[in-house]
Amino acid sequence: MGAGGAGVNRFGDAIRYLNDPFNWTKRDGILDLLVEHLRISALAVLAALVVAVPVGMLLGHTGRGGGFTVALSNVSRAVPTLALLTVFAVTPIGFGPTATTIALAVFAVPPMLTNTYVGFRGVDRDVVEAARAMGFSERQVATRVELPLAMPLLMTGVRTAAVQVVATATLAALVAGGGLGRIITLGFRQQDYGAVVAGAILVAALAVLTELLLVAVSWALTPGEKRLPFLTARRNSPVPEPTAAGVPL
Template sequence: MNDFERAIVYLNDPFNWSRPNGIADLAVEHLTISLVAVLAAMVVALPIGTALGTSRRGGGLVVGLSNVSRAVPTLALLTLFAVSPIGFGNRATTIALAVFAVPPILTNTFVGFRGVDPEVREAARGMGMSRGQVLTRVELPLALPLLMTGIRTATVQVVATAGLAALVGGGGLGRLINLGFGQQDYGVMIAGAIAVAGLALLTEAVLALVSWLVTPGPRRLPFLQVRRAEGAGAVPEPTASGVPL
């Protein structure tokens, strides 16, 4: 039995899921760390991106902040936190992941609000809407697709990276990878990697569905749109009389 087969056997064992600190408990802890990190990033990035996007200023600042944040590795932040009062554990990981999640949310929020047509804003103001009403009823719905894309991208990245928590004494599915590596049990290590990847893919699917549900306008499933487009572009076959069907 090779390492990949041992990983599949490990994942198919119900005891490994239901026992204390098993896969189920670690997955919940993994998602909790990720959710707190993304929410913290949203609290910081959404107001800044909205303010700069609606004023159509600060593009250079947004690009600069995003580039600086992307240039700092999460593992480097965890190392710095370890020698600071923040220390080890889930708190350090959550802060590092929040910094990691800020750039995509900030950038997409800024681009989404900046892309709203100024004439649409002026028309809304001409109808007597207040500044707050223009923001929530006009600008936000138009910027929402890009905004949700930024949140989805950040969340998937955070879920995929949260396994680093195990390196600084934290929890999550990364503990399986760390355990397998420490015991030279590559089957357990591969099982942990599969679990993290599966959780990231599940997160992507759920947030894609949420984004589809909250996007304004008629909602059509993507594969239905493709089929209708193909049907609209098809040339009718002529009959024997030369008249198309």
């Protein structure tokens, strides 16, 4: 059988795996691993959010630390998450969900920090000076003027980090951290490639859903008139002018 036929068979095995209710409801089944995956990812993103956004706001508001944010972003691309997990293995942190959460949080900080900084620096300086002239304190300028205007870029950083974390959390299974990656590692161990493909489908679907959810959150948080994209396109489309016979040309 050719490679194409084998691929089709494995995809069919994956669909059968996902359609089996027992694989979802058993102990350490898909539902349990999904909850574990979401918990690890959410904790990592929240931890990164608490660290990165305030620091990015401070640096962006003051205009300092541009070189630091660029350097941090570059370093983060060079240090893979798996390397951090390996380092944690020889420290008191060890293996498990805690090590995975910390490593993923470290991985998520740079895009959030960089986008927050760039978003704040991109705010029109005339708007900032006008707010100061109106008597706003520096804190009010940052939170009531710069933050709303920087929100689209800030949320882009959060969305990028969250999708990366959801996808990379699959590595947790390599260090006894749980999550959907266990389906993939167990499938390889048992040479059940249908389960491997099923695990990959689940992780990819979860990443796409995370992206869509955060796009909606970003749309809701961005100041200005709220219009759904398809409604905006429909309103902006030209309307044909009727002729004397009532039929457009």
